[in-house]
Amino acid sequence: MLRRRILAVPRLVVLMLALPLFLGLTGCGAKAESASAQIFAMDTIMTLSGYGQNSQEKLDEAVQLIYQLEDILSVTDENSDVWRLNHADGQWVTVSPYTLYIVQQGVYLAEATGGAIDPTIYPAMTAWGFTTGDYQVPDQTSLDELLSLVDYTKIQIDEENSAIQIPADMMLDLGALAKGYTSDLVAEVLADLDYAVISLGGNAYVIGEKADGDPWRVGIQDPSGGGYLAIISPEGGNAVITSGGYQRFFEEDGQVYWHILDPETAAPAESDLISVTVIGEDGLVCDGLSTALFVMGLDQSCEFWRSQQDQNLNLNFDLILVDSQGVIYVTETIYDSFVLVDGVENPVEVIAP
Amino acid sequence: MKKNILIGFLVLVVAISTATILSKGGDEPATVRITVGGTTVNEIPLSGNSLPKTITVNGKDGGENTVVVEEGRVCISCADCPDQICVNQGWITDSTLPIVCLPHQVIIEIVGGESSGLDTATG
Numbered sequence: 001m002l003r004r005r006i007l008a009v010p011r012l013v014v015l016m017l018a019l020p021l022f023l024g025l026t027g028c029g030a031k032a033e034s035a036s037a038q039i040f041a042m043d044t045i046m047t048l049s050g051y052g053q054n055s056q057e058k059l060d061e062a063v064q065l066i067y068q069l070e071d072i073l074s075v076t077d078e079n080s081d082v083w084r085l086n087h088a089d090g091q092w093v094t095v096s097p098y099t100l101y102i103v104q105q106g107v108y109l110a111e112a113t114g115g116a117i118d119p120t121i122y123p124a125m126t127a128w129g130f131t132t133g134d135y136q137v138p139d140q141t142s143l144d145e146l147l148s149l150v151d152y153t154k155i156q157i158d159e160e161n162s163a164i165q166i167p168a169d170m171m172l173d174l175g176a177l178a179k180g181y182t183s184d185l186v187a188e189v190l191a192d193l194d195y196a197v198i199s200l201g202g203n204a205y206v207i208g209e210k211a212d213g214d215p216w217r218v219g220i221q222d223p224s225g226g227g228y229l230a231i232i233s234p235e236g237g238n239a240v241i242t243s244g245g246y247q248r249f250f251e252e253d254g255q256v257y258w259h260i261l262d263p264e265t266a267a268p269a270e271s272d273l274i275s276v277t278v279i280g281e282d283g284l285v286c287d288g289l290s291t292a293l294f295v296m297g298l299d300q301s302c303e304f305w306r307s308q309q310d311q312n313l314n315l316n317f318d319l320i321l322v323d324s325q326g327v328i329y330v331t332e333t334i335y336d337s338f339v340l341v342d343g344v345e346n347p348v349e350v351i352a353p
Numbered sequence: 354m355k356k357n358i359l360i361g362f363l364v365l366v367v368a369i370s371t372a373t374i375l376s377k378g379g380d381e382p383a384t385v386r387i388t389v390g391g392t393t394v395n396e397i398p399l400s401g402n403s404l405p406k407t408i409t410v411n412g413k414d415g416g417e418n419t420v421v422v423e424e425g426r427v428c429i430s431c432a433d434c435p436d437q438i439c440v441n442q443g444w445i446t447d448s449t450l451p452i453v454c455l456p457h458q459v460i461i462e463i464v465g466g467e468s469s470g471l472d473t474a475t476g
Contacts, residue, residue: 133435133456218474219474219475221475221476222476226442231471247476275476
């Protein structure tokens with residue numbers, strides 16, 4: 001789903017629907033129970049559901065963890081790690097282990113993708129209005145100035161002291177990573193359940209095996225309209241994360257500007273892709289790559305997938321790409337667990353290793 | 354004696370009905386549920402002669418979202434929120450993912466009806 005910045009969403013919109021749903025007559029005598037929770041956090045709606053022993057307690061624990069992460073990673077909450085870093089005037093800032101890890105991984109993914117994703121993109125996101133919804137097209141002079149502020153190589157990390165330093169005027173935005181990372185940490189909390197589904201505003205993570213033994217069925221939204229394009233059936237323990245330009249965008253003078261910015265231009269990425277879905281065990285990696293590969297475009301994305309083994313990247317992922325002509329590209333390793341939705345006639349091509 | 358049997362029967366009927374409702378919630382006809390700030394403000398059947406139907410939802414901060422319900426699908430056709438994400442989402446046809454207007458705290462979701470067969474979705 002779309003990158004949404006972390007925003008301090010007021011807790012008054014919290015909708016706790018954490019009702020234990022006993023399985024009616026068929027559930028008699030069984031101690032395992034199903035539970036679900038729906039909350040607003042990180043600028044989106046999140047749904048957790050699971051089945052197993054103590055499912056309610058586990059879900060409650062997961063919800064608390066999500067709020068904790070939101071407090072730490074918010075760009076607008078003045079007590080958050082990210083806010084303190086962005087207003088430290090170039091000084092070192094001691095951060096939580098969560099922040100340290102996500103920034104480390106962000107820099108790692110930036111390096112791995114040749115800067116196609118950059119955790120320091122925040123000033124550019126702000127200039128375009130994607131952080132507030134007050135959309136505008138900055139002039140070229142502003143863009144050139146912004147570019148000097150977008151440079152992940154300037155992030156200093158002191159792992160031993162859990163501290164980070166960025167130059168004054170530079171700002172971090174972990175919005176392209178935070179939900180993926182959150183899904184990883186929530187998945188750890190729910191790992192002992194028989195099965196569970198984590199949906200963080202359209203970022204999905206599935207855990208375990210369903211009671212009926214049926215495969216998981218995760219719908220991939222059709223980027224050119226309502227409904228679904230395809231269904232992917234990942235094994236339990238995998239994230240499915242989609243990025244595209246089709247939900248958060250604006251139009252001015254007939255031109256469409258979407259929220260995924262190319263760190264090289266500080267402007268919306270000129271991509272031949274309209275949707276990038278990344279499937280893998282590491283939600284943070286999938287989240288970051290879904291943005292980076294959108295920026296890189298079709299050919300480079302395929303190359304990047306092929307090279308994941310020999311580059312020692314320690315990344316393990318599969319792809320479903322949709323180009324601007326509607327052609328769907330699926331990596332060979334997951335082709336057997338991919339089906340088009342009934343009635344969808346888009347051409348499908350296999351990305352071979 | 355007869356009375357006791359009758360009461361016993363009534364208790365049994367109530368128990369079975371309750372159990373049936375609990376275990377078969379999914380068989381309720383599909384309905385569009387509209388909530389603002391967590392409170393349900395409207396429920397509209399997703400099928401029937403009253404469709405198509407266009408209604409205005411008064412969200413938080415004085416915001417307005419125009420909701421269009423057609424046979425089997427619902428969308429937010431326009432809204433005065435800054436980000437327009439709710440409008441850009443387009444139509445939904447099942448309960449897998451709701452439409453959310455975060456600035457107005459409006460949620461449009463489909464409840465009941467036939468299962469989509471999906472466990473979740475991304476996009």
